[in-house]
Amino acid sequence: MPTVFLVMATASGFRSEERMPLPLRVFEDRAQAEEWQNMLLDYHISPPEMPLEEGQEIWSAYKVQVKEWEQCHPAGIEASQYQHFGVYEVPIGL
Secondary structure: OOEEEEEEEEOOOOOHHHOOOEEEEEEOOHHHHHHHHHHHHHHHOOOOOOOOOOOHHHHHHHHHHHHHHHHOOOOOOHHHHOOEEEEEEEEOOO
16 A cells, blocks of 8 residues: 655643644655654754843844744744654555
């Protein structure tokens, strides 16, 4: 039976039960799906660094950086809110 490989985003931790798994992209080749998954994971672990200092100006600038980071996420803004990205083998034709 032919299969495809679905990359999905899943959430964990606080309020994860409110965030349903999010299908992102389908690939015909597992290696391509895993390569894209790795790109998402790499991007996810490099958000803007949270400031250690206090001050409204510092935190306002940080919030702008986070919004820009979310908008540039390879899987889109909604996926930037997820913590995990997995590859799932899905049979075609069931």
